[in-house]
Amino acid sequence: MAPQQRGGDYRGFLLLSIVLGTWWEAWAGQILYSVPEETDKGSFVGNISKDLGLEPRELAERGVRIVSKGRTQLFSLNPRSGSLVTAGRIDREELCAQSSRCLVSFNILMEDKMNLFPVEVEIMDVNDNAPRFLQEEITVKIMENTAPGMRFPLNEAGDPDVGTNSLQGYQLSPNRHFSLVVQSGTDKKKYPELVLEQVLDREGEAIHHLVLTAYDGGDPPLSGTTRIQVTVVDVNDHTPVFSLPQYQVTVPENVPIGTKLLTINAVDLDEGVNGQVTYSFRQITPKLLRIFHLNSLTGELSTLESLDYEESSFYEMEVQAQDGPGSLTKAKVRIIILDVNDNAPEVTVTSVSNSIPEDTPPGTVIALFYLQDRDSGKNGEVTCTLPENLPFKLERSIDNYYRLITTKHLDREKCSVYNITLKATDGGTPPLSTETHISMYVADTNDNPPIFPQSSYSVYVPENNPRGASIFSVAAHDPDSEKNAQVTYSLGSDIIQGVPVSSYVSINSDTGVLYALQSFDYEQFQNLQLRVSARDSGDPPLSSNVSLNLFVLDQNDNAPEILYPTIPTDGSTGVELAPRSAEPGYLVTKVVAVDRDSGQNAWLSYRLLKASEPGLFSVGLHTGEVCTARALLDRDLLKQSLVVAVQDHGQPPLSATVTLTVAVADSIPDVLADLGSIKIPTDPEHSDLTLYLVVAVATVSCVFLVFVIVLVALRLRRWYKSHLLQAAVTGLDGVPASHFVGMDGVQAFLQTYSHEISLTADSGKSHIIFPQPNYVDTLISQDSCDKNDSLLTPIDFHECEGEGTSIQQAPPNTDWRFSQAQRPGTSGSQNGDETGTWPNNQFDTEMLQAMILASASEAADGSSTLGGGAGTMGLSARYGPQFTLQHVPDYRQNVYIPGSNATLTNAAGKRDGKAPAGGNGNKKKSGKKEKK
Numbered sequence: 001m002a003p004q005q006r007g008g009d010y011r012g013f014l015l016l017s018i019v020l021g022t023w024w025e026a027w028a029g030q031i032l033y034s035v036p037e038e039t040d041k042g043s044f045v046g047n048i049s050k051d052l053g054l055e056p057r058e059l060a061e062r063g064v065r066i067v068s069k070g071r072t073q074l075f076s077l078n079p080r081s082g083s084l085v086t087a088g089r090i091d092r093e094e095l096c097a098q099s100s101r102c103l104v105s106f107n108i109l110m111e112d113k114m115n116l117f118p119v120e121v122e123i124m125d126v127n128d129n130a131p132r133f134l135q136e137e138i139t140v141k142i143m144e145n146t147a148p149g150m151r152f153p154l155n156e157a158g159d160p161d162v163g164t165n166s167l168q169g170y171q172l173s174p175n176r177h178f179s180l181v182v183q184s185g186t187d188k189k190k191y192p193e194l195v196l197e198q199v200l201d202r203e204g205e206a207i208h209h210l211v212l213t214a215y216d217g218g219d220p221p222l223s224g225t226t227r228i229q230v231t232v233v234d235v236n237d238h239t240p241v242f243s244l245p246q247y248q249v250t251v252p253e254n255v256p257i258g259t260k261l262l263t264i265n266a267v268d269l270d271e272g273v274n275g276q277v278t279y280s281f282r283q284i285t286p287k288l289l290r291i292f293h294l295n296s297l298t299g300e301l302s303t304l305e306s307l308d309y310e311e312s313s314f315y316e317m318e319v320q321a322q323d324g325p326g327s328l329t330k331a332k333v334r335i336i337i338l339d340v341n342d343n344a345p346e347v348t349v350t351s352v353s354n355s356i357p358e359d360t361p362p363g364t365v366i367a368l369f370y371l372q373d374r375d376s377g378k379n380g381e382v383t384c385t386l387p388e389n390l391p392f393k394l395e396r397s398i399d400n401y402y403r404l405i406t407t408k409h410l411d412r413e414k415c416s417v418y419n420i421t422l423k424a425t426d427g428g429t430p431p432l433s434t435e436t437h438i439s440m441y442v443a444d445t446n447d448n449p450p451i452f453p454q455s456s457y458s459v460y461v462p463e464n465n466p467r468g469a470s471i472f473s474v475a476a477h478d479p480d481s482e483k484n485a486q487v488t489y490s491l492g493s494d495i496i497q498g499v500p501v502s503s504y505v506s507i508n509s510d511t512g513v514l515y516a517l518q519s520f521d522y523e524q525f526q527n528l529q530l531r532v533s534a535r536d537s538g539d540p541p542l543s544s545n546v547s548l549n550l551f552v553l554d555q556n557d558n559a560p561e562i563l564y565p566t567i568p569t570d571g572s573t574g575v576e577l578a579p580r581s582a583e584p585g586y587l588v589t590k591v592v593a594v595d596r597d598s599g600q601n602a603w604l605s606y607r608l609l610k611a612s613e614p615g616l617f618s619v620g621l622h623t624g625e626v627c628t629a630r631a632l633l634d635r636d637l638l639k640q641s642l643v644v645a646v647q648d649h650g651q652p653p654l655s656a657t658v659t660l661t662v663a664v665a666d667s668i669p670d671v672l673a674d675l676g677s678i679k680i681p682t683d684p685e686h687s688d689l690t691l692y693l694v695v696a697v698a699t700v701s702c703v704f705l706v707f708v709i710v711l712v713a714l715r716l717r718r719w720y721k722s723h724l725l726q727a728a729v730t731g732l733d734g735v736p737a738s739h740f741v742g743m744d745g746v747q748a749f750l751q752t753y754s755h756e757i758s759l760t761a762d763s764g765k766s767h768i769i770f771p772q773p774n775y776v777d778t779l780i781s782q783d784s785c786d787k788n789d790s791l792l793t794p795i796d797f798h799e800c801e802g803e804g805t806s807i808q809q810a811p812p813n814t815d816w817r818f819s820q821a822q823r824p825g826t827s828g829s830q831n832g833d834e835t836g837t838w839p840n841n842q843f844d845t846e847m848l849q850a851m852i853l854a855s856a857s858e859a860a861d862g863s864s865t866l867g868g869g870a871g872t873m874g875l876s877a878r879y880g881p882q883f884t885l886q887h888v889p890d891y892r893q894n895v896y897i898p899g900s901n902a903t904l905t906n907a908a909g910k911r912d913g914k915a916p917a918g919g920n921g922n923k924k925k926s927g928k929k930e931k932k
Contacts, residue, residue, distance in 0.1 A: 034123075049081075127165035127221075128161070154212060170213065173212075177197055212225065236270055262333070279295070279321055280319065309337045309340065343379075419439055465519055474514070490535065491532060505530060522552045555601070556653070639661060
C-alpha cells in the first residue's frame with residue numbers, strides 16, 4: 001500500500017479555502033459561509049458581528065448565541081473578535097458521506113429581541129482520505145482454456161472524498177499475461193476489470209501474483225493497493241447466473257432483528273464442484289456488515305441490527321455468486337426502509353423568562369422554543385397546543401420555532417405562578433405526543449392599596465383612663481407581596497379644640513395599635529373623630545384612610561355640687577323663714593344641686609340627714625324641696641338646723657351635704673329679738689372628723705415629701721452615672737430619647753395627689769373643703785427629666801363656682817311660683833310625686849338637666865344674685881307688713897346657673913302687690929348685725 005502524503009501544497013489549498021470561507025451571501029434570508037474540513041479548533045469561519053450589523057462587544061450584551069437543531073455543535077462565537085469559529089475538528093465524510101455538497105445549517109439567536117438569523121456553512125472537501133480496498137487480497141480463478149481478451153471483474157476501491165479528491169482510476173502492476181481495463185457505470189463509478197492477454201498454462205504457472213493500485217485526483221494524489229492472486233484452474237465453461245439483475249425489497253423500520261429480508265438465487269449449469277454456488281457481499285461498507293447478514297449457502301439476507309429510517313431511508317449493496325472453480329457473477333440489492341411513527345415530537349426550549357412583572361403588556365414574548373420530529377411525512381408533522389384557560393398564545397416564527405406570547409394583563413394577586421404545559425403531537429397513526437412544563441412566575445408590582453376590613457370604627461373608652469394605655473388596634477391588609485405589602489400606619493393631621501389630634505392619641509406605625517396620650521375627661525369632650533391612614537412601602541406608595549370615632553364613656557368622678565343654698569363667705573349664716581302658722585306641706589326652701597356627670601351618674605336624690613327637731617321637716621327625694629311635715633307648735637324652737645345630703649346614683653355613689661337654718665316665728669319683731677341668741681351648736685362628731693382629716697392630710701404630705709426627696713436623690717445618682725457613661729461611650733450622643741421609655745429601659749409612672757384644706761371659723765363651725773385631686777400619669781424618659789414636656793402637664797379640673805357675690809340683683813320675676821311639673825332641674829319632677837321614678841335613660845336625664853337651665857334662664861330677668869348672697873335672711877314681706885325687706889327675695893324657688901350671673905327669684909312684688917325693689921343685696925346683713 002502506498003503511503004499517504006500531505007505536502008506543502010495542501011497548506012495553500014487550506015489557505016485558499018479559508019479565504020473563500022469569508023465570503024457570504026444572504027440567500028432567502030440566510031447567511032452562507034464556507035470552511036474546509038479538518039481545520040483546527042478555533043479556525044475562522046466568518047465575521048458574524050459584521051454580518052449582523054453589530055459591534056463585537058454587542059454580541060454578549062445582546063445575548064447573541066448559536067442555536068442548533070439537536071446536532072452536535074460544530075461552531076462557536078468568539079466574543080472578542082465577533083467571528084464565527086470552529087468548535088472542533090470537522091469531518092465532512094462523517095457529516096455528509098458521499099453528498100456532492102455538504103451544508104451545515106443552524107440559527108443565530110439575538111436574545112434581547114428574540115430574533116433568529118439562519119446560517120449555512122458549506123464544508124469544503126479536503127483530500128484527507130486515500131482510496132481503500134475492502135479486501136487486502138483478491139482471489140481470481142481463471143480456467144486454463146480461457147481465451148485471451150476475457151475480462152474478470154475486480155473489487156472496487158472506495159474513497160469517501162468527493163470531486164477530484166475522490167477515486168480517479170486504477171493501475172495494475174506490469175505483467176505479460178494480464179492488463180487492466182476500467183469501466184464507468186451509470187452511477188459514474190469506475191469498475192476495474194482484469195483482461196487476459198495471453199492464454200494461461202496451469203502447468204507452466206499455476207498462480208499469478210499481481211498488485212492493483214487505486215489513486216485519486218487530489219494534490220498530492222493519494223492511493224491504495226490490494227493484492228490479486230490469479231489461480232489457474234481446470235476448464236469451467238459456465239458461470240453462475242442470478243435470477244434477477246437487481247433485487248429490491250421494502251420493509252418497515254421496526255422489523256425485528258433477524259428478520260429475513262429477501263433471498264438471492266444464482267444458477268450454474270455446470271456439475272459437481274463447478275456447479276456449486278456460494279454467495280457473498282461484493283462491495284459493502286463495514287457499517288452495512290454490522291447491519292445485514294448474507295447466508296453464503298442459501299443466499300438469505302437478514303438483519304443483524306434494528307433498522308432506522310431516520311438514519312437512512314434505503315440501503316444499496318452488491319452481492320456475488322461464485323461456483324466451485326471460481327467463476328462468479330454479481331447483482332445489486334436495494335433495501336427500501338419505510339418510516340414508522342416511532343419518534344415522539346421533541347420540544348427544545350431555546351429561551352424563556354422565568355419571571356415577568358404583572359404589569360407586562362399583552363403581546364410580550366416570554367418564551368421561544370423549537371419543535372422537531374425525526375419521523376417524516378405525516379409522522380413528522382407536529383402541532384403544539386396550550387391549555388385554554390391560560391392568558392398565553394403560541395405564534396409561529398421561522399422554521400419550526402414558536403413564540404409564547406401573553407394575551408392579556410396578568411394579576412399576581414389572582415395567580416402568582418403559571419404552570420404552562422406545552423403539548424406537541426405529531427400526525428402519525430397512532431399519534432405520539434410530548435409534554436413540556438414551564439413554570440412562569442408573576443412578579444409583584446404595587447397595584448393594590450392597603451384595605452381596612454371596615455369603612456369606619458367606633459371605639460369606647462372610659463374617662464380617666466391611664467396615659468399610655470392601648471385603646472384600640474386597626475389592621476389593613478395589602479394583597480401585594482414583600483415590600484409592596486409592608487403597611488405603616490399614621491394619624492391624620494386634624495385639629496380638635498385647637499389642639500392637634502396627635503396630642504390626644506398616638507399610633508404605632510408598625511402594628512396599628514392606638515395609645516391614649518392623655519387621660520380623657522368626659523366633661524371636657526365626649527367624642528374624638530380620627531382619621532387613620534395606612535400606607536404601603538411600594539414605589540410609588542399607595543394608601544387608604546379609615547375614620548375612627550372615639551367615644552369617651554362617663555364615670556362617676558364628680559360629686560354633686562350644691563348651687564343653693566351657697567356656703568356663706570362673710571362669716572354670716574343664711575336663714576330661711578317658716579311662720580308658725582304654716583300648715584303641713586308648707587314649702588320652706590329648696591336645695592338645688594347639679595352633677596357634672598351624665599346619665600345615671602348625674603341622677604340626684606335628696607334626703608334629710610340630720611334635724612334639730614325630728615319629724616318637723618321633710619325633704620323631697622327627687623325635688624330637694626324642704627317642707628313642713630306637721631304643723632308648727634309653740635314649743636318648737638325658733639331656730640331649726642337641718643342637714644340635707646345630696647347623692648348621685650353612680651357606682652360608687654358620691655354625695656354632698658348642706659346645712660340649713662330655719663327661723664320659726666309668727667312675727668318679725670320676735671325674730672329680731674331672738675336672733676342674738678341663735679348659736680350654731682358645735683358638732684363634736686364633726687370636730688373629731690375634722691381633726692382626723694387634718695392628721696391624715698399631714699401624714700400624706702409627710703410621706704409625699706419623703707418620696708420626693710428619695711426620688712430627687714435617685715435622679716441625681718442616675719445623672720452622675722450617665723455623665724460617667726457618656727465620658728466612656730460617645731456613640732450614643734445622637735440617639736433620641738423616647739417620650740415613653742428611657743435609655744435604661746425603665747418606665748416610671750408618677751401620680752401626684754393635691755389636696756386643698758380650708759379651715760374657717762363661722763360661729764364656731766369649721767368648714768373643710770376637699771377639691772378633686774389631680775391625677776398625672778407620666779412616662780419619664782432619661783432625657784426628659786429637665787425638660788417641660790407637654791405630655792407631663794397635669795390635668796386641671798375646674799370646679800363650678802358662684803359668680804353672684806359682686807353683681808347687683810335684678811328685679812325679681814313677677815311669676816315666681818312654678819307648678820310641680822315646671823320646677824327646674826332635678827329639683828322638680830314631671831309628676832310631682834315624691835316616690836316618682838327616675839328617667840330610664842341618659843337622654844331623659846339630659847333633657848331634665850336642660851329643663852333646669854332653661855327654667856333658670858327664663859326666671860332670671862336681671863343680673864341679681866341669690867338674695868344678696870349668703871348670710872342674708874330670706875324674710876318675706878308677707879310676714880311683717882311694718883318691716884318690708886323688699887331687697888330680700890324669697891329663696892324657695894331660686895336656682896343658680898353655673899357660670900352665669902342669672903338666678904331664679906320669687907315674684908315677691910307681685911305677691912305683695914308691690915314692685916320689686918332693686919339694689920345690692922348686701923345692704924342688709926343678718927339680724928345679729930342689725931342689732932349691733
